[in-house]
Amino acid sequence: MTLIATRPDPGQARPYTFPDxxxxxxxxxxxxxxxxxxxxxxxxxxxxxxxxxxxxxxxxxxxxxxxxxxxxxxxxxxxxxxxxxxxxxxxxxxxxxxxxxxxxxxxxxxxxxxxxxxxxxxxxxxxxxxxxxxxxxxxxxxxxxxxxxxxxxxxxxxxxxxxxxxxxxxxxxxxxxxxxxxxxxxxxxxxxxxxxxxxxxxxxxxxxxxxxxxxxxxxxxxxAGTGGEPLAPEPPLGVPVRAERRIILVDRPGSVQSTLRIGHRAPERATPDFVAMTLAATVLGGAFTSRLNHLIREVKGYSYGIRGAYAMSRRFGRFEVAAGVQTAVTVPAIVDTLGEIARTEQTGVTEDELAVARSWRAGQLSVEMQTPGSIVGALSTLVVHGLPDDYYATLRRQYLETTLAEVSAAARAHLRPNGLTLVIEGDAAVIRDELVAADLGEVVDSEI
Amino acid sequence: MTSPSAPVVATGYPWPIETTRLDNGLRVVVSEDTTAPVVCVNLWYDVGSRHEPAGQTGFAHLFEHLMFEGSQHVAKTEHMRLVQGNGGSLNATTNPDRTNYFETMPAEHLELALWLEADRMGGLVPALTQETLDNQREVVKNERRQRYENVPYGDAWLRLLALLYPEGHPYHHATIGSMEDLNAASLDTFKAFHQQYYAPNNAVLTVAGDASPAEVFALAEKYFGLLEPVASIPPAPSPHLPGPATSPARETVTAAVPAPRLYLAHRTHQFGTAGYDAITVLAAVLGDGRGSRLYQRLADGARIAQPDYIGSYGVDLAHAPAPLIITATAKDGVSVETLEEGLSEVIGSLVTEPVTPEELSRAKALLTTAWWRQVSTVGGRADTLSRYATQFGDAASAGYRLPQWLAVTADDVTEAAAYALQPESRVTLTYLPEAAETESNGESA
Missing domain, CATH: 3.30.830.10 (Metalloenzyme, LuxS/M16 peptidase-like)
Structure with missing residues (x-):
């Protein structure tokens, strides 16, 4: 035997620190x-x-x-x-x-x-x-x-x-x-x-x-030479979500892939559910082994990659899935994507999936924060969202400690599979009939 | 404020480097830095698309995908799950010269990363299935659609390589390969590919970050030490070329692009030579930043080129004269002929108007920043050391690159331009919008 069969255990971890x-x-x-x-x-x-x-x-x-x-x-x-x-x-x-x-x-x-x-x-x-x-x-x-x-x-x-x-x-x-x-x-x-x-x-x-x-x-x-008081922040916009799905077709004649942008509104960055939502989205569409990437890329081969995440600013947020899929499989790829979003909303995440999401998010706070540029970016998050100096240490702990029940509850509260807007940019002449026949929601043509 | 003259830099790699070689030929490089509790494991395999025979284009890259799909003791999907599920970032890339694999992990997972890499170096073949190959073939075909076919100008690199390097040259075809060849890929071919090239004596393992040389050497011995070397690794087809081309080549593509664009390209020197260092500085003088000759004269001066889409860069290939690519996109209402004339004039000026001390020092300042940015992460450092160990046999020679750039003189740049950038050796690739086949008035929908 030339290979070691047993996976090694981790060594002693150094305590996490954010720069002084x-x-x-x-x-x-x-x-x-x-x-x-x-x-x-x-x-x-x-x-x-x-x-x-x-x-x-x-x-x-x-x-x-x-x-x-x-x-x-x-x-x-x-x-x-x-x-x-x-x-x-x-x-x-x-x-x-x-x-x-x-x-x-x-x-x-x-x-x-x-x-x-x-x-x-x-x-x-x-x-x-x-x-x-x-x-x-x-x-x-x-x-x-x-x-x-x-x-x-x-x-x-x-x-x-x-x-x-x-x-x-x-x-x-x-x-x-x-x-x-x-x-x-x-x-x-x-x-x-x-x-x-x-x-x-x-x-x-x-x-x-x-x-x-x-x-x-x-x-x-x-x-030098500046003046003026800080500006008062404006309130969040709220989270209205469609009563039923809507499909918007953006024509791109001759396109060999369909570009998917599927989403709905979500809370702003200050939401107390931020960590649980981030972990839920990591399981659904963040990690390489996420439900979406696993099914759409690794099982079906429909795409080079698919991602889903919440993007949040001071006053609003949104959930979005983005992918490019081969034109011929546009509809099956959408059906599978909707299926995974709905499954995650209805049944939450599993302990195995959550373990990956927790460790990945926590580890990334060290792995992806090595350079002055990345640290400056991290500081800007503190300032824009009014977070304390010890925020990253707290965030790391929260990633590791948020429970399965909290993450599944966040998925249930903040995924709205029946209120999604599905934008499909592709060769309309090729995909329109199949898209209408699939009956996933009203199909309209984009004015953009 | 005055422009500082280029500082004297003794080395571009101030961190320690220790190396060893296992009995099976695996070269191991360690660069310890305990600043952050992270470590990068990086492997370069000395195999790239230059090794692909006719009919098998795209195989080295498709194979790279298969390396993530499980190995003897790592179940399908486990590789990604174990790296990300322990906090790490990972990826791999294939280019004409080589294939690299890397993961940056919290330092306590160093041993896991080494175990994963050893298992796929020594135990990929038993895990390789037709189902996996068929799936990753579709993924790669979608990668080709996404990156090359579905975007305006996306196939420029594919076309440039074929124009720059003659039929049969290992750089003639692009790494992504052709759809026909990808469709024809058989499982046995990939099994043979692994057995031929994924050998310890055809690889460099570099670990940079929070790990000591002694620890890494011991773990490398433990996990990689018993892998068998491969006796005769088939070389790539001969890369020999005399240097710049001796007659110009030209291709015009009419496609769904939003504006006319030009790519001018030349074969220059091999990456790693003094000549290529001069080309690197030349590319920065010519086309890096708003202070470059191209920007100053064509975007800001004559205003015939779009400011966001003008520049020049070398592609750092090490096995044959490497390309220098110069690109510009016409502003509304500017003909592609006017743009080409402008570009040719600026390129020609590198021979007729000596580079000034200010131009040289600006270029070197930008290159200095670019170098330090490249080595600002453990991942960047590990990849750099793997490259120098693989291509020049000495990881520590990475430290010479920045001082060598800074030693390039104005005369060196002029000489490099006179050698490599003559119109007779130029490849000209022109993109024209479909609607503007006759004469463009700059209108667009």
């Missing part, structure tokens, strides 16, 4: 630093309460156009000089927008981080925003969105979002806008968004070797 945090209040803002000794790179993130939710109706994408305009020159230097100054530090500057925040990421070798944050602040606080540049960036963004929307996925995402949240509502429109709404963005919208939201101090997050990083100096660089 330091807080500095300076120049009207707060800096939160996480100590990562020995890392050659450091990351910072300026977090501003200026998410896509603050955009005007019909001008969705304003914040994204602003984010892309920040590098078109500052009060001090033109766009070429700015790019060369930043890149000569080896710095990466990544402004971006999500529902809750406008976030500006900066990473660089530790000795260059302060200069990189100074440059980032220069772009965020004093961008040139020349009207001709803003218009050009806006036009480029329209083109970039058209490029993106030629891929499978974005149109299906937009159709699902519109159905779940209402096409007339901000949360029912794509986070970064669509080609039409971005085309409608005017220079004045961009300037007004900057004026209203990007001149407030915000919070600066830093992860790196704090033995050599000066948090106070970083904060002074980030908050």
């Amino acid at each position: 945090l330091q807080r500095v209040t300076v120049a009207g803002g707060t800096v939160i630093g996480a100590h990562l000794p020995g890392q050659a790179l450091a990351s910072a993130m300026l977090l501003l309460d200026a998410g896509a939710a603050r955009e005007s109706a019909g001008r969705e994408g304003t914040a994204t156009v602003l984010a892309k305009s920040l590098e078109e020159g500052t009060a001090e230097r033109d766009s070429a000089a700015y790019a060369i100054a930043l890149e000569s530090l080896g710095a990466e500057f990544s402004p971006g927008v999500d529902w809750d925040t406008f976030r500006v990421g900066v990473s660089a070798p530790v000795p260059q981080l302060l200069d990189a944050v100074r440059l980032a602040a220069e772009a965020v606080r004093t961008p040139r925003l020349d009207p001709a540049d803003v218009n050009r960036v806006r036009d480029d963004e329209v083109t970039a969105l058209r490029m993106d929307w030629a891929q499978p996925g974005p149109r299906a995402d937009a159709a699902l979002r519109a159905d779940l949240f209402g096409a007339a509502e901000r949360f029912g429109r794509p986070m970064h806008g669509d080609p039409a709404s971005v085309a409608a963005v005017e220079v004045g919208d961009v300037l007004a968004f900057h004026q209203a939201w990007l001149r407030r101090p915000g919070v600066l997050l830093v992860a790196g070797d704090l033995a050599t990083l000066d948090l106070e100096a970083l904060g002074e660089a980030a908050f």
Whole structure:
């Protein structure tokens, strides 16, 4: 026998720790630093309460156009000089927008981080925003969105979002806008968004070797010339769910796969069921061995992969399953997917499945949090959702201790198989008849 | 603020490296770092799609999938369940050169990871069934649809390889393979594939993170030590090529794409050579970031290229002159001819306009950050060490790459451009939107 037959037992686990945090209040803002000794790179993130939710109706994408305009020159230097100054530090500057925040990421070798944050602040606080540049960036963004929307996925995402949240509502429109709404963005919208939201101090997050990083100096660089009080949070939106299923067909002629986006609304991130819901979704569609991936990929071979998860922001959440399946098996793949969602809702999860979900989620808090970038991301969750400094240690314990009954109850409460919206982006001419005949819900054609 | 000059870096790998070789030929590399309580186990098998004979394209990659489906003491689905169910992250990739497998685990599960890897190195064949092969064949065909067929421009890499490397060259075909060959794959072929290539003497095992060399060496001996080496491992077809092509090649594809796009590509030098280090710096000068020549001149200057879709990069292949790929997408209303002319001019400028000290230092700063990012996780470090041990016979030589990039001079870049980027050796792949076959006015639905 050349192989050892017996699976080894685990060794002694080291206790879990999240990096030590330091807080500095300076120049009207707060800096939160996480100590990562020995890392050659450091990351910072300026977090501003200026998410896509603050955009005007019909001008969705304003914040994204602003984010892309920040590098078109500052009060001090033109766009070429700015790019060369930043890149000569080896710095990466990544402004971006999500529902809750406008976030500006900066990473660089530790000795260059302060200069990189100074440059980032220069772009965020004093961008040139020349009207001709803003218009050009806006036009480029329209083109970039058209490029993106030629891929499978974005149109299906937009159709699902519109159905779940209402096409007339901000949360029912794509986070970064669509080609039409971005085309409608005017220079004045961009300037007004900057004026209203990007001149407030915000919070600066830093992860790196704090033995050599000066948090106070970083904060002074980030908050110079800012003012304004923190903004009051707005209430959650509630969780309306359809009385019956609806199927929306997005035509993509010639598509060799059908892109599935199947979901319903769910509670916001602050829900006390967060951990139990996350574990239930891990069993259903999170882990590789999840019910959905096992059946759809590993047994049936319908797909390269299928995932299901809750996505939650400050004011709302949603449950979503996403996959690309071979066109010819679109309907059987949907039937199987609905079957697994319903089974999980009705009968909950098993102890074996839950054991995998618990250990995986807990272990990932170490395995996937090695880098300054990932730690800065973890810090942003604390700030956006008002969580305590010891949150990750608590979360780890909760993942490991949440009971089978709690997880099954969360599945029952937060999966709504009969209230799902099913968006199918694929070759309508090939799949429509079979889809209608399957009688899974009313089939309508997307207007997107 | 002034641009800093490139710092002097003595090594790109400041962590300890210890190596040993088991009697069966398995090379073991350990790089201890106790900062975080995690450990990565990484294996490189020196087999990739370059080893595939005609009619068997895609087999190395399909085989990689089979490695997750159980082995002698690991039931079907157990491999994934045991790794994730103990907190780990895992994956594997196949490319023309090699196949790698890796999992990062909480450190107390090191021994489990080694047991799993040994079981599928030494005991895959008894667990391989027709049912598993048929299932994973369908999964891989869906991977091909998802990544290459169902997305605009998705088949560019497949087309570029065929244009860059002649028929019969091991890089001529893409790793994903053809649907016809995948359909024809038989169980016996895969059993033979495992017996030929998945041998301890054809692999490197690297462990990076919270584990000591002594512990890893002992566990490697325990789990892998009794596996039999394979006496004669069949080599890949000869990869010899004289260097850049001597005549240009061109292909135009009319497809469901949203805008005209160009890919220009050249065969350059092999990864790991001084020549390829110069190409790496050249690619950063030419096409990495908003300060690059391509961005400054075509996206920002002439404004003929879409700013989000312009750049250049080398593909780090080690067994034949590796490709440099330059790509740009036309802005609305710009013809593909105008774009090609612009690209050719900027590429030509690398020979006629020497790279300035500012351009060189910007490129090196970006490469420095990219290097440190790559080795910022135990997973990145383990993969890097496995690569250098497999391809150059010395894991510690990984530490030289960054200093070698930083030693590249402006003259080196000019010389590399003059050698590799001549129009006579260029591959030009053009995508045109279906509706714009005649003349585009930039309208789109």
